[in-house]
Amino acid sequence: MTSVKKIVVLKGDYIGPEIMTAGLAVLDAATKDTTFAYELIDAPFGGDGIDRAGDPLPQSTIDVSKQADAVLLSAIGGPKWDNAPRRPEQGLLEIRSKLNLFANIRPTKVTAAQIDRSPLKPEYVENTDFVIVRELTSGAYFGKPRKLEAHQAIDTMYYSEEEVTRIMHQGFKMAQKRNKHVTIVDKSNVLATSKFWRKIANEVGKSYQDVTIDYYYVDAMTMAIMAKPTTFDVVIIPNLFGDILSDEAAQITGSIGQIPSMSVGESGPNLYEPIHGSAPDIAGQGIANPISMVNTVAMMLTESFDEKRIADKITAAVDYIIENHCVTPDMGGTMTTDEVTQKMVDYIKNYE
Amino acid sequence: MTSVKKIVVLKGDYIGPEIMTAGLAVLDAATKDTTFAYELIDAPFGGDGIDRAGDPLPQSTIDVSKQADAVLLSAIGGPKWDNAPRRPEQGLLEIRSKLNLFANIRPTKVTAAQIDRSPLKPEYVENTDFVIVRELTSGAYFGKPRKLEAHQAIDTMYYSEEEVTRIMHQGFKMAQKRNKHVTIVDKSNVLATSKFWRKIANEVGKSYQDVTIDYYYVDAMTMAIMAKPTTFDVVIIPNLFGDILSDEAAQITGSIGQIPSMSVGESGPNLYEPIHGSAPDIAGQGIANPISMVNTVAMMLTESFDEKRIADKITAAVDYIIENHCVTPDMGGTMTTDEVTQKMVDYIKNYE
Ligand SMILES: CC(C)[C@H](C(=O)O)[C@@H](O)C(=O)O
Ligand SMILES: CC(C)[C@H](C(=O)O)[C@@H](O)C(=O)O
Numbered sequence: 001m002t003s004v005k006k007i008v009v010l011k012g013d014y015i016g017p018e019i020m021t022a023g024l025a026v027l028d029a030a031t032k033d034t035t036f037a038y039e040l041i042d043a044p045f046g047g048d049g050i051d052r053a054g055d056p057l058p059q060s061t062i063d064v065s066k067q068a069d070a071v072l073l074s075a076i077g078g079p080k081w082d083n084a085p086r087r088p089e090q091g092l093l094e095i096r097s098k099l100n101l102f103a104n105i106r107p108t109k110v111t112a113a114q115i116d117r118s119p120l121k122p123e124y125v126e127n128t129d130f131v132i133v134r135e136l137t138s139g140a141y142f143g144k145p146r147k148l149e150a151h152q153a154i155d156t157m158y159y160s161e162e163e164v165t166r167i168m169h170q171g172f173k174m175a176q177k178r179n180k181h182v183t184i185v186d187k188s189n190v191l192a193t194s195k196f197w198r199k200i201a202n203e204v205g206k207s208y209q210d211v212t213i214d215y216y217y218v219d220a221m222t223m224a225i226m227a228k229p230t231t232f233d234v235v236i237i238p239n240l241f242g243d244i245l246s247d248e249a250a251q252i253t254g255s256i257g258q259i260p261s262m263s264v265g266e267s268g269p270n271l272y273e274p275i276h277g278s279a280p281d282i283a284g285q286g287i288a289n290p291i292s293m294v295n296t297v298a299m300m301l302t303e304s305f306d307e308k309r310i311a312d313k314i315t316a317a318v319d320y321i322i323e324n325h326c327v328t329p330d331m332g333g334t335m336t337t338d339e340v341t342q343k344m345v346d347y348i349k350n351y352e
Numbered sequence: 353m354t355s356v357k358k359i360v361v362l363k364g365d366y367i368g369p370e371i372m373t374a375g376l377a378v379l380d381a382a383t384k385d386t387t388f389a390y391e392l393i394d395a396p397f398g399g400d401g402i403d404r405a406g407d408p409l410p411q412s413t414i415d416v417s418k419q420a421d422a423v424l425l426s427a428i429g430g431p432k433w434d435n436a437p438r439r440p441e442q443g444l445l446e447i448r449s450k451l452n453l454f455a456n457i458r459p460t461k462v463t464a465a466q467i468d469r470s471p472l473k474p475e476y477v478e479n480t481d482f483v484i485v486r487e488l489t490s491g492a493y494f495g496k497p498r499k500l501e502a503h504q505a506i507d508t509m510y511y512s513e514e515e516v517t518r519i520m521h522q523g524f525k526m527a528q529k530r531n532k533h534v535t536i537v538d539k540s541n542v543l544a545t546s547k548f549w550r551k552i553a554n555e556v557g558k559s560y561q562d563v564t565i566d567y568y569y570v571d572a573m574t575m576a577i578m579a580k581p582t583t584f585d586v587v588i589i590p591n592l593f594g595d596i597l598s599d600e601a602a603q604i605t606g607s608i609g610q611i612p613s614m615s616v617g618e619s620g621p622n623l624y625e626p627i628h629g630s631a632p633d634i635a636g637q638g639i640a641n642p643i644s645m646v647n648t649v650a651m652m653l654t655e656s657f658d659e660k661r662i663a664d665k666i667t668a669a670v671d672y673i674i675e676n677h678c679v680t681p682d683m684g685g686t687m688t689t690d691e692v693t694q695k696m697v698d699y700i701k702n703y704e
Pocket of ligand 2 (some may be wrong): 595
């Protein structure tokens, strides 16, 4: 007997709940008549956390997440909470920290079917397939002191040996299962934390003799992501630089409305989320692209539950709607979120 | 009588001197039979500074630069000085600081003639024409403490009110002479220095009623530079983010071997330099692309000496060699640096 998996659902803000509904409908369809059993646990978070519980990350949400097998998060934030004492993003930073989710993993893939969506010429992006491993719980995001005063402001970039070592192992291990190539990104010609980052990368790399390493300064890397994205496999990058370059990487695919991500820790549940924002401008119109959330659900099934066969059904459904142009306006289609979702559900029902 | 302008020449490393020679040959040709008189003052700097004077920025170079009307710098650094106590890049950071060059200005322009060189599809980059104004003497590059210890490392991002205010005025003033649109880049949803940056931008912006402002988080901006580069005019950005995004901006043109930049202070000489590196891999082969240095010379003539007519001759020569495909291998041509330079010199001689 498989146990019932606990999935905490943080439904998000603006278009967040719209695409979460879609993702859960697809999850329901894909798991029907399988042995995979799950329970959904709704918890307040982000703007929804502020509205329902007075804080973007209520203690109850931390507690229930720690006990879960996976956390499924949709896009959060937006103008409604611009003046909240703690904004929705604060909850995001804090849940990463509280669940010790030190690595954010983002696949960047350009398939033949989708290559036309890229702003880059096809000869540049064809066959791009790399993964960004971004450090997520330290660096400039969490370093102290952080001060905003009347006439000056300060942030601190900090890395400890342990923090850098564990993210390196995470990245090198992923590379061993992929194409055995790691790219280290830093600004070690200027920053002390980057010199430190590169030094530890070099040391950790020695215990992965089957993996080749190269090093890029972050400014050179920002060019290389555009000029030769096919040359990368696993990219290990500090928190702040990772925030910037993982969005650049998403943009070269031209499909930001489709990309999932996962954040992982040493133990405890992974957190899964689409990489895009809550798109207040199109919220409530029923036209949000559900693909990112559906792909996020598939990623969760594969990575947290080892249910690759169920995930494959979902991926096939996504391929099907794209090929048949059953898509929302952002992808040049005319369908609503619900219509696209229904197409995927129908496809999965008839899948054998 | 015009006075004789003093130009300090920091000739650079690896391909640095090769393209500096080209730039100076073009300067000589373009100023012949004009009233513009200048004197070149050679000073040791970067790797060349280490070799000739034991330091990447000897005091004598600081002194002579402070007295100059302009400083012309070529690409510096390279593996030869990897283990020097102070590396060439250290000299670069320090000269910016010592000459108080707080703003780095980088044009990003995609002309019809050059559009094919871009890795982006033409419909994305056509008519791109913006300028990045990067803060250059503070932020993460200069903040203290900066510590590299055995088990941890620290950098500090710092901004004072004065530092942010002056770069804002610089950017807003440029916008008034251009398309009256400023884009402020920061990470104010996370960093204190970025909240501070945005707050001051907003305040300073009020005294430029003719200029419209928009705000981007740096991660969103990295996408926008690729997805809609034509929507920008003047982009004002902190030091570290500017390092990254100005290279991304260069890459969308596909013509990094052609782009000049200038660094300016409150008073004292501006510093002019190509944006690319010293390319140790092709040094000594006589095939370095001289266009960036030639454009840098033209920028100096316009911005420091108000010699737009002389600069126009140079720009016309650059256009001429590109149109006639008299270019180096990196641009798909077969000519040497000297041959390309000679073509430009000949063109200028016959220019009327
Ligand atoms: C919303 C924001 C705080 C967050 C970050 O900067 O990490 C986001 O950009 C991301 O990449 O997940
Ligand atoms: C060489 C390096 C220190 C420098 C910088 O980071 O500022 C360079 O990348 C630049 O942009 O001028």
